[in-house]
Amino acid sequence: MTIKFWLNGKQIEDIIPDDILLLDYVRTKGCYSVKRGCETANCGLCTVLVEGKPVLSCSTLAARVNGKHVTTLEGLQKEAEEFGAFLADQGAEQCGFCNPGFIMNVLAMMKELNDPTEEEIREYLAGNLCRCSGFVGQERAIQAYLAKKKEEVSE
Amino acid sequence: MFHAKNYVLAQNLEEAWQLNQKKTNKILGGMAWMKMGKQNYQTVIDLSALHLDQIEENEDAFSIGCMVSLHDLETNQQLNEYFQGALKECVRHIVGVQFRNCATVGGSIYGRFGFSDVLTCFMALDAKVELYKGGIVSISDFASMPYDNDILVRIILPKKGKRISYQSMRNTATDFPVLAVALSFDEQEGWLISVGARPGKAVVLCWQEGTSSELSEVQIDNMTAYVLENISFGSNMRAKKEYRQHLCKVLIKRAVKEILK
Ligand SMILES: Cc1cc2nc3c(=O)[nH]c(=O)nc-3n(C[C@H](O)[C@H](O)[C@H](O)COP(=O)(O)OP(=O)(O)OC[C@H]3O[C@@H](n4cnc5c(N)ncnc54)[C@H](O)[C@@H]3O)c2cc1C
Ligand code: FES
Numbered sequence: 461m462t463i464k465f466w467l468n469g470k471q472i473e474d475i476i477p478d479d480i481l482l483l484d485y486v487r488t489k490g491c492y493s494v495k496r497g498c499e500t501a502n503c504g505l506c507t508v509l510v511e512g513k514p515v516l517s518c519s520t521l522a523a524r525v526n527g528k529h530v531t532t533l534e535g536l537q538k539e540a541e542e543f544g545a546f547l548a549d550q551g552a553e554q555c556g557f558c559n560p561g562f563i564m565n566v567l568a569m570m571k572e573l574n575d576p577t578e579e580e581i582r583e584y585l586a587g588n589l590c591r592c593s594g595f596v597g598q599e600r601a602i603q604a605y606l607a608k609k610k611e612e613v614s615e
Numbered sequence: 616m617f618h619a620k621n622y623v624l625a626q627n628l629e630e631a632w633q634l635n636q637k638k639t640n641k642i643l644g645g646m647a648w649m650k651m652g653k654q655n656y657q658t659v660i661d662l663s664a665l666h667l668d669q670i671e672e673n674e675d676a677f678s679i680g681c682m683v684s685l686h687d688l689e690t691n692q693q694l695n696e697y698f699q700g701a702l703k704e705c706v707r708h709i710v711g712v713q714f715r716n717c718a719t720v721g722g723s724i725y726g727r728f729g730f731s732d733v734l735t736c737f738m739a740l741d742a743k744v745e746l747y748k749g750g751i752v753s754i755s756d757f758a759s760m761p762y763d764n765d766i767l768v769r770i771i772l773p774k775k776g777k778r779i780s781y782q783s784m785r786n787t788a789t790d791f792p793v794l795a796v797a798l799s800f801d802e803q804e805g806w807l808i809s810v811g812a813r814p815g816k817a818v819v820l821c822w823q824e825g826t827s828s829e830l831s832e833v834q835i836d837n838m839t840a841y842v843l844e845n846i847s848f849g850s851n852m853r854a855k856k857e858y859r860q861h862l863c864k865v866l867i868k869r870a871v872k873e874i875l876k
């Protein structure tokens with residue numbers, strides 16, 4: 461079947477197998493940040509934005525993004541690098557495998573929630589699993605990042 | 616993951632229904648559950664173009680299209696104001712936001728899963744299920760109907776001024792519930808007590824004593840005793856039957872206290 465959609469701002473028209481998953485498809489387009497971490501829709505590593513909303517690309521048919529805007533980490537380089545530096549400052553990551561999905565969901569959270577509480581942050585990120593850490597470093601990084609963003613707004 | 620030869624974006628419900636009459640074809644909800652299987656389908660049928668992703672409100676009821684995502688259910692202000700945050704509470708533990716942006720209300724209710732938080736909550740709200748050919752049926756009747764090839768179009772939540780509380784217990788965050796309880800009260804119908812993840816699918820009972828502003832400890836004990844007598848519980852890898860029975864008492868008490876507040 462044919463789909464026409466936007467991947468990281470670039471319009472693409474393509475012929476795809478009817479049942480290809482968005483995860484596998486965006487990887488054929490060079491978006492290697494999008495990875496499969498589980499077979500059970502639980503890890504969040506495959507998170508991409510469809511029309512700005514975070515979804516699991518391992519549980520979405522590529523056919524369903526016809527006419528829509530899809531964003532992967534590759535399309536959010538600047539924001540990802542900025543937040544990634546906060547993660548690094550806190551020594552929050554070990555192997556880093558969970559990072560792309562985690563960063564995508566943090567960026568989605570920033571858009572959806574205004575001044576989230578600690579509990580809201582934890583709840584929003586509950587679907588991103590990290591096998592190496594206890595999430596404490598990530599939480600510190602998010603708090604520091606949010607504080608910086610607040611400062612920028614009030615300046 | 617399943618395989619499908621064809622993907623069809625249905626242009627109307629009749630087309631979707633016709634396609635769904637073939638055993639090897641399948642309606643797609645959010646596909647979060649379907650993708651866990653390895654079936655080979657001839658055609659998967661997408662209802663995304665039918666504007667069924669809307670939550671609408673009129674004087675008598677809320678109408679929730681089958682393609683509304685669980686995250687929309689969680690964040691819809693009118694719905695959560697009217698039902699005191701119960702819908703948010705019933706879905707907020709399900710995996711994560713990205714998952715809840717995929718999984719739909721239609722797929723959750725059509726599936727009639729034993730562990731379903733959504734089914735448990737809707738039962739205490741006396742929801743109705745609108746089927747394309749089967750018309751409007753109560754959710755408890757729907758829960759015991761055999762799986763067929765009809766299409767679940769929307770869920771109707773009547774506005775009866777119910778007070779409601781949703782309670783669940785999980786062994787670990789984001790896992791299936793060990794037990795789920797939804798309790799509601801309105802002047803006409805009295806109490807509705809819905810218990811899910813028993814681990815069988817949710818069932819609902821009525822209870823007529825007391826009111827939402829007054830229920831004595833003895834009446835609460837009578838209510839829990841009635842529930843334990845009339846609802847069966849079982850064991851699985853998450854918990855034993857006896858633990859679920861104990862939890863049921865605790866969750867009912869918590870729900871009553873929240874409603875009495
Ligand atoms: C890892 C995981 C964890 C979960 N944890 C929980 C939990 O803790 N609590 C909870 O309540 N639920 C949980 N669920 C279930 C989940 O919330 C959804 O209920 C489930 O994914 C089904 O919704 P869906 O939209 O993905 O449906 P799909 O997977 O697309 O479909 C499920 C079934 O419904 C049929 N169907 C879909 N829509 C319609 C329709 N409109 N008309 C007729 N048939 C239809 C499909 O053909 C299919 O048979 C979990 C699921 C997974 C995969
Ligand atoms: S790959 Fe694990 S949730 Fe998608």
Ligand code: FES
Nearest residue numbers: 554556590591592
């Ligand atoms: S740092 Fe290794 S999985 Fe998160």
